[in-house]
Amino acid sequence: MISVTPPVVLSIGGSDCSGGSGIQADLKTYAAMGAHGASAVTAIMATSVRVSADILPLTAPVIAGQLTAVLDDLPVAAVKTGMFASADGIGEVLSRAKAGALPNLVVDPVLLNEGIRSRRQIAMALERLLPYAMVATPNREEASALLGWQVATPDDMAQAARELVSGGPQYVVVTGGDLVTGTEALDAVWAAGEERYMSAPRVMGRNQVGSGAVFSAAIAARLAHGDSVVEALAYAKGLVVRAIQDAAEWRIGTAPGPIDVCGWSSAVI
Ligand SMILES: Nc1ncnc2c1ncn2[C@@H]1O[C@H](COP(=O)(O)OP(=O)(O)O)[C@@H](O)[C@H]1O
Numbered sequence: 664m665i666s667v668t669p670p671v672v673l674s675i676g677g678s679d680c681s682g683g684s685g686i687q688a689d690l691k692t693y694a695a696m697g698a699h700g701a702s703a704v705t706a707i708m709a710t711s712v713r714v715s716a717d718i719l720p721l722t723a724p725v726i727a728g729q730l731t732a733v734l735d736d737l738p739v740a741a742v743k744t745g746m747f748a749s750a751d752g753i754g755e756v757l758s759r760a761k762a763g764a765l766p767n768l769v770v771d772p773v774l775l776n777e778g779i780r781s782r783r784q785i786a787m788a789l790e791r792l793l794p795y796a797m798v799a800t801p802n803r804e805e806a807s808a809l810l811g812w813q814v815a816t817p818d819d820m821a822q823a824a825r826e827l828v829s830g831g832p833q834y835v836v837v838t839g840g841d842l843v844t845g846t847e848a849l850d851a852v853w854a855a856g857e858e859r860y861m862s863a864p865r866v867m868g869r870n871q872v873g874s875g876a877v878f879s880a881a882i883a884a885r886l887a888h889g890d891s892v893v894e895a896l897a898y899a900k901g902l903v904v905r906a907i908q909d910a911a912e913w914r915i916g917t918a919p920g921p922i923d924v925c926g927w928s929s930a931v932i
């Protein structure tokens with residue numbers, strides 16, 4: 664029997680009612696990786712293949728209350744941020760980051776197109792949070808919105824990661840899950856003195872919802888376990904590829920759905 668107390672990871676992000684992405688995907692990832700997940704919900708999202716996105720932002724005091732409740736009591740070892748529906752919510756996180764209360768901060772700068780009215784303000788608030796991040800994981804579209812130019816090619820991804828690192832995060836990974844040239848799923852990793860791509864064979868599975876959420880949550884969980892950033896990135900990349908592969912034949916709902924982060928398809932139950 665294993666009786667070691669699991670490390671605590673705090674996720675700050677939106678609730679995705681489908682369970683595929685957002686806070687739900689984060690908590691599943693932590694459970695699968697032997698970490699205890701705590702959460703501060705920033706918004707409640709009602710969306711499906713049939714219903715266009717309806718987002719209920721939670722107010723800054725409600726977000727603040729959750730952050731205080733968790734941070735005052737639990738020994739948080741790493742923090743991940745995901746979706747915000749208002750710049751005020753990011754302000755609450757920023758004040759805790761400035762106070763040094765958010766160790767091993769992983770920022771997934773989710774910038775949804777649908778249902779968000781203040782996308783520009785959210786991007787600007789995320790820019791203020793990025794200097795406090797240990798790791799930031801924008802996809803190409805999010806990197807484009809943060810930088811104000813179109814991140815299209817692998818060279819662009821590398822340039823975008825370099826520019827974003829100069830804004831503060833220790834590591835930036837520009838993910839290329841939607842880059843459909845070639846047979847590789849390519850991410851550009853940038854840190855001072857370390858510039859490279861991470862690559863894995865692209866999986867052609869039906870289900871890929873939550874790959875960005877799982878990737879960033881897995882980085883936070885491994886940092887909480889004591890990995891270096893380089894070790895955490897390698898682990899997260901392997902996990903997400905395996906999870907997409909293992910969910911390739913799943914049919915949860917009518918649209919493409921979640922990935923197999925818990926390894927159910929390969930487990931003997
Ligand atoms: N089809 C795929 N096969 C293998 N890896 C993938 C695939 N799609 C995404 N990934 C990987 O999943 C991680 C998350 O990336 P991405 O899908 O770009 O994030 P997001 O969901 O935020 O857009 C990255 O490491 C990316 O390379």
Ligand SMILES: Cc1ncc(COP(=O)(O)OP(=O)(O)O)c(N)n1
Nearest residue numbers: 677678679684685746873874875876
């Ligand atoms: C509530 C909520 N949060 C995040 C997302 C999308 O996150 P993203 O990383 O851009 O993409 P996924 O790979 O996680 O789907 C969402 N849809 N809802």
